[in-house]
Amino acid sequence: MNLPFEIDEQLYSRMVGFYCKVFGLPPLASKIYALLVFDFERKGLSFDDMVCGLSASKSSVSTSLNILISNKFIRDINKIDERKRYFVINENFLEIRFQEILDRIKEEEILATALIDFQKKNNYKTKHKCSIYIEMLSKNKQNIEQSLKKLSQE
Known part of the structure; x- marks a missing residue:
C-alpha cells in the first residue's frame, strides 16, 4: 500500500x-x-x-x-x-466515545438501582452482588467524568 x-x-x-x-x-x-x-x-x-x-x-x-x-x-x-x-x-472522537459510554453507564446504574428498590419494596431478598455492581458502575462513571474533564482542558 x-x-x-x-x-x-x-x-x-x-x-x-x-x-x-x-x-x-x-x-x-x-x-x-x-x-x-x-x-x-x-x-x-x-x-x-x-x-x-x-x-x-x-x-x-x-x-x-x-x-x-x-x-x-x-x-x-x-x-x-x-x-x-x-x-x-475526528479529533473529538475520544470525547464522543467517552460521553456515549458515560450515558450508558448512567442509564444502567439507574436501572439497576430501580431493580433493587423494586426487590426491597416487594420483600424479595436482594443480592449483595447487585450492590457491588452498582458500586462498580459508580466508580467507572466518576473515572470517565474525570477523563472527560481532562480531555476538555487539552
Missing part, C-alpha cells in the same frame, strides 16, 4: 479486528479507520488513495466512509487549492 505515512502491518491488522468487534464496523470501514489512526500528522487520505490502496470498489469505500462520518469516527477536510476531499480521524 502506498501511503503518505508509515504503518505497522501487524498492529494495523490487530486494530482492524478490534474495531470490527468493539465498534461493530464492517471490515472495510475498520480498515479505513485503522489506516487513518496511523496518520498522526492528520494530512488525510483521499478517496482515490483508499480505493487504490485497499483494492476496494468505489461504492464500497464510499459506503464505508459514510458509515465512519455518520458515526463521527472521521471527518473530511478540503485542502487549499485542491478539489479533493481528504479524510482524517
Whole structure:
C-alpha cells in the first residue's frame, strides 16, 4: 500500500479486528479507520488513495466512509487549492466515545438501582452482588467524568 505515512502491518491488522468487534464496523470501514489512526500528522487520505490502496470498489469505500462520518469516527477536510476531499480521524472522537459510554453507564446504574428498590419494596431478598455492581458502575462513571474533564482542558 502506498501511503503518505508509515504503518505497522501487524498492529494495523490487530486494530482492524478490534474495531470490527468493539465498534461493530464492517471490515472495510475498520480498515479505513485503522489506516487513518496511523496518520498522526492528520494530512488525510483521499478517496482515490483508499480505493487504490485497499483494492476496494468505489461504492464500497464510499459506503464505508459514510458509515465512519455518520458515526463521527472521521471527518473530511478540503485542502487549499485542491478539489479533493481528504479524510482524517475526528479529533473529538475520544470525547464522543467517552460521553456515549458515560450515558450508558448512567442509564444502567439507574436501572439497576430501580431493580433493587423494586426487590426491597416487594420483600424479595436482594443480592449483595447487585450492590457491588452498582458500586462498580459508580466508580467507572466518576473515572470517565474525570477523563472527560481532562480531555476538555487539552
